[in-house]
Amino acid sequence: PSGSIISENLGNEVMNRSEVNTDKSTKALFMPIQNDNFSGYTMIVGLTPGREETFIENVKNVTVDGKRSLVGESDNSVIIGSQVAENFNATVGSTITVSNHKYKVIGIIKQIGTGWPLTIDNSIVMQLSHAQSVMEMPNLISTVIIVPQESIDVAEIDLQNAYPSYSIYSQNDTRKTLEDNMSQIKIFFNMISAFIFAVSVILIMIVMMMSVKEKTKEIGTMRAIGTRKRSILTLIIYESLILSLIGGIIGIILMSPTYNTLGLLMGAKEVNFLSFYIPTPILIQILMIVFIIGTFSGLLPAYIATRISPIHALRYE
Known part of the structure; x- marks a missing residue:
């Protein structure tokens, strides 16, 4: 389900459905922010630690300097896209300040261009719980990124029938x-x-x-x-x-x-x-x-x- 804001409880309900591969799917919070130091936007992306590969399309073929996962890291640890690294002149181990919060860069994703469904290059990936705290959105999420157990088409139809008031988008829909x-x-x-x-x-x-x-x-x-x-x-x-x-x-x-x-x-x-x-x-x-x-x-x-x-x-x- 994809909407402007949905409750985390609904996200948990979706995650527990039989069509969903819970080991790879993740609840997510997307929040664009403006930075005073440069034009354009930066996208805060809150994910469940260990589910970074769900957000980064074809992650196995993507080069990441530093660490690829937030598992075991502190709340202020982030993995950033190439454009964010360029904007902040950041390297692995650097500290960046976004919306008056300081973050330690543990990984930098090499330039990709596009990803699901946003530009990964402009993203700052952090733990979901910390993103909710920073954005003052407790128990709220933007979407659930789903990896289905079966085919994408079958899962999309089942989920749309189960949640008719929400929009379901597959990766193919987004790409089209x-x-x-x-x-x-x-x-x-x-x-x-x-x-x-x-x-x-x-x-x-x-x-x-x-x-x-x-x-x-x-x-x-x-x-x-x-x-x-x-x-x-x-x-x-x-x-x-x-x-x-x-x-x-x-x-x-x-x-x-x-x-x-x-x-x-x-x-x-x-x-x-x-x-x-x-x-x-x-x-x-x-x-x-x-x-x-x-x-x-x-x-x-x-x-x-x-x-x-x-x-x-x-x-x-």
């Missing part, structure tokens, strides 16, 4: 939801990219059309002294490419302040405007797009320039 969300986000950004591409082409084309009109007499003079149409075509396209390249460079320069300003608006207390890094493959893609925009934008103005009559152009004022 994440994939659908990512697909929608990708479509949204593709639409924005297409719109920006079209606007950029139109704007540069308008500028180049005005440039061609202003240079009508010069183009006519060039045609009159024998300049080939291909040379004029190339000249206009080159000018369009240079204009597009200048715009691309300005855009790249503005990426850092824009990105960091958004970070400040989202709650970051401090940002480093010199720390923004653009991976080389992304930079190459940007330059390729700039080249395509410049080429397409210059085609029509260049064609119009080649159609200018030398006699008409020399009379143009």
